[in-house]
Amino acid sequence: MVVMGSTLYATTLLIASTLLPQMQGTMSATQDEIAWAMTFNILATAVMTPMTGWLAARFGRRETMTWSVLLFTATTFMCGASNSLETLILWRVLQGALGAPVIPLSQTILLDAFPKRQQGLVTSIFGMAVVIGPVIGPTLGGLLSELYSWRWAFYMIVPVGLISFIGLRLTLPADRPTGRIALDWTGFLSLSVAIACVQLVLSRGQRLDWFDSGEILIETFVAILAFWIFIAHSLTARRPFLNLGLLRDRNYALGLVLVMIYGMLNFTPMVLLPPLLQQHAGFPDMLIGEIIAARGVGATIGFFIAIFVGRMDPRIGLIGGFALQVISGLWLMALDLNVDAATLMANSLVQGIAIGVIWVPLTLATFATTSSANLAEGTAVYHLLRNIGSSFFISICVAEVVRASSANYSRLVEMVNPFNRSLLLPWVTGAWDTETVTGLAKLSKEISRQAAMLGYINAFGLYTLASAMAIPLILLVGGRSRAR
Template sequence: MLGSTLYATTLLIASTLLPQMQGAMSATQDEIAWVMTFNILTTAVVTPMTGWMVARFGRRNVMVWSLFAFSVMTLLCGAAESLEMLVLWRILQGGLGAPVIPLSQTILLDSFPKRQAGMVTSIFGMAVVIGPVIGPTVGSLLSELYSWRWAFYMVVPVGLACFIGLRLTLPKDAPTGRTALDWTGFLSLSLAIACVQLMLSRGQRLDWFESEEVVVEALVAALAFYVFIAHSLTSQAPFLNLRLLLDRNYALGLVLVAIYGMLNFTPMVLLPPLLQQHAGFPDSIIGEVIAARGVGASIGFFLAIFIGKVDPRIGLIGGFGVQVLSGLWLMSLDLNVDVATLMANSMLQGIAVGVIWVPLTLATFATIEARYLAEGTAVYHLLRNIGSSFFISLCVAEIVRATGTNYGRMVEMVSPFNEALSLPWVMGGWTMDSTAGLARIAKEINRQAAMIGYLNAFGLYTLASALAVPAILFVAGKARARNA
């Protein structure tokens, strides 16, 4: 539990530190973005290797030493003196720590009887969901009081304590004997994931398919994914066993967890820059808004303990339904929003996240054999991470596109030839008589154009929530899953 919380804490911790790190490293906005992009990429690439690593080295060794290496890399992230070294340590931090979360879930599910799976999954979900709330909240506070480095340093002592605890208590186990890594499957999947993420991260800046780089990344991703699918279906021992997708609940669970990943982190990434840059909120208030999501998630997981005892589809429909309501609420906000409204909406999102996690996990793994659990959970968390990173990239691209488009349209109206602007009750305190007056108008137009972009992103968030509901209707009920 503690290891999962620590790893989840660092997933989004850099999002609040990017402005400080950019200044400290004398980097451009594009350059500092690699600090997050490469960490997400490496996590996505290494997570599917968890099943092979457990088979090769044993569950205990992989869990213990992954956590130790993750703690050391986190220390080096805080001590980095150049952008190149910071990106390198973030790559190693994501890659070496990637097995921690899927292995934590596997160990917990194996350690308790099946009748307690709902309670265990609920408690584990708190680590996965509340960790990314703790990271930006406490990290931004420490960076404000000291420097961005302390946001990384705070993780290290807890990580080492967790390493010692696991080293002393985790039962020893022997490798299962399957030691050959399917390099064709691994490399093709890794290349496909990396190219798609790069395409989404850089597409808006490079004008999408007008750029040769984006075209090449799209073609390579499509070819690599084709090779991965063809090889996995014909190989005797594939990197990932695609035959698990014949299990209906597992296949639908992967679709739903990808949507869950889209919805989980997106508001926490989008709201801070909106509130800080355009609404004028201080960092401390933004931290309170994010913390309210953690409170809501705790309530949601508590409710999920009881909801998990009934048909999982009830909890899933209820949770995604609450997500739709929170999305519609976000779409009605403007730049004059008050803190109480933001905290209430954030808490509502947290409740939905907590309610969804337990029935989703129970329904997904209800009919999976224990020997496939490590591999199954690795793919499960891989799609959660991919859904999150891809959707965040799409939302950011839409915000940038809509801001530029709407700014261009609105500034056309600011002209001495616009008769409406000559009316005193239209202009109010704005003026076009000086450069300073025009600058103030331009700043306000940029704020409003950006708000339209954010509302479009919240619309995508709401649409994704609604699209999950039809898929839930095909999930097998509790009795059928037990008998399958």
Template sequence: MASSVTTADLPSVPAADAYSVGRRVLILIMVVLGSTLYATTLLIASTLLPQMQGTMSATQDEIAWAMTFNILATAVMTPTTGWLAARFGRRDTMIWSVFCFTVTTLMCGMSDSLEALVTWRILQGALGAPVIPLSQTILLDAFPRRQHGFVTSIFGMAVVIGPVIGPTVGGLLSELYNWRWAFYMIVPVGFLSFIGLRLALPADRPTGGSRLDWTGFLSLSTAIAGVQLVLSRGQRLDWFDSGEILVETFVAILAFWIFVSHSLTTPKPFLNLRLLLNRNYALGLVLVLIYGMLNFTPMVLLPPLLQQHAGFPDALIGEIIAARGVGATLGFFSAIFLGRL
């Protein structure tokens, strides 16, 4: 009698010794490829801002939405990774995140209006958000503990080198053809990663033990969106002399109050605010906040400044943005060296 394997028979997380060497290498390549593509799109989009601004007939603050809302969507959706993995399994969450990210990247290139571009950029950030946290988890599960340092180094090196290559090639394609091809070039590689992950990752069983705090998730999303709208449209609408800005401010404050009060009273909040009582954790968040402000602000402002006031071509802008990736690569290797002292 032939035996059948059901979902209940599958392990929730396969043991590291269950993988062959070839399968581990394939998992490493495909996982690194998917996560590198996701990290690369951020710098590619910043390189394309001047061309996209002209095509969409948008102002500089309007076209910046294509960057800022993508980052915000990623920030909001990343904490849902644990719930998604528990609900659908790590394998399905990873491969379909890569697939959805690739499809939304294609739709970004096909967008013919600012509204469509911003919408697809939001979906791109939200649907691809689980890729980075799941990538590290999958690699650490697939390799034995003695190889974790090596695998982590390979993963980190690839992720920081990707942003060097992406803006350079994207800027060159946008100058030779148009900005849409910088998005199109990611699509075949994304589908390759999707197919490779489907072949390499073993089936796992969803644990189903996690519950998503929808009240906290929706209230935080609303608060962040409201603040972003106020900051983006405030100057053009004369701030609080505008009824729209007053409404958006009220909604943002109300949603943030709901988020804080709910997070402090529910047993399993979307984000556990009590963790801020840990001094080291709170200090780490402050440093990350400062890093984000210093890192992402020039990415939005620098490309339009270089094109409109310095007259730089798109290919040269891409090389300048790629230089940030070179700095990140040097910083990565410096951190490894200093960590061994």
């Protein structure tokens, strides 16, 4: 039941990524606007994740877990019922915020329930179970969105969420809230404001021409001020919201950087591929869902591999996983608009294997020297940075797609002129006609497709670069060590 609750979150993320093109059309939104449905959901999850420890202490693990699942289910239903971009983003924010405690609390419950020697196996089984939903979810979601509408992909999660809520109420042992943890509101609010402002800058910067906009300047100033308040307060407060002293542990500090990069790589392809495939390559929603689902299949394989790799030095699994991410990124950079579904499924499978292989050794290496007393807080920060990495990097990549598409379109249309002799050759122009308005419109559409593809290739290049940056950091991670 604990695993089922965690599965709901990952399933919703993958389904939402499959539905982005349909939601974009329904809401009459641009590509960067509809991406907010993903980024602000992840951001809300990131902001609320560190509150997991306080919520569990204040209300108890059982109450926090069960009510998070129920409220997450209710907001998922409201996402499907949304009729405007604003209401969709609002419910996605609430969905992420209210469901945030589920995954870190699930992991904490499992790690506390099993001895240290079994935690690698438990983490692998937990990871494999969590990816079962993402395998089935996008496939069914894509089918339902094609047969009915994108709303039914959200609605189908509701009965599973209700079953999970009932099962958790019946199976989780009752525990008494300790109530001993006081929430540091100054640290929480300053960190939340800083993260939210950075996200707004990244999400709206390209549309508002970055620092030529007064709004962007204000948001940047507020983000810097709020982050300075958070750091100063955390270093001087007796009980800060986040204990920065944990960063003195080398493995934990490096693990946070690596999990942030892991988050950057985790969801970005799933946000970029659906709009590219539907709008520019003509793929149906059901086929896009199958391509996304192949990633879940790969993750399942990766977690099986991680069980055996986990017996060795964790750095071996980490280097192998991030190397696969580099390979998949280079593969994506070599694609064009004539790509077939089998190639995309194979690439998605490789990405999934990499995700599965990385997760277990990364988690074990990060917390190898973390004491049990700091495990709950350390886990919360761990998931916080994973989600921040996802949200920020998605916004950066979408902004690059929009920027590069516009710039490349301007450069490509310069070639369509009477002085370009290549356009006089019939085997070059093909079906395009530069002598009529209809022909020019068709040519303009093709130029738009190719310009967009170049923008996506740039984004895939950022993905590849981020993957490669992780490998030198892995060499600094310490080997196995018993927790203090």
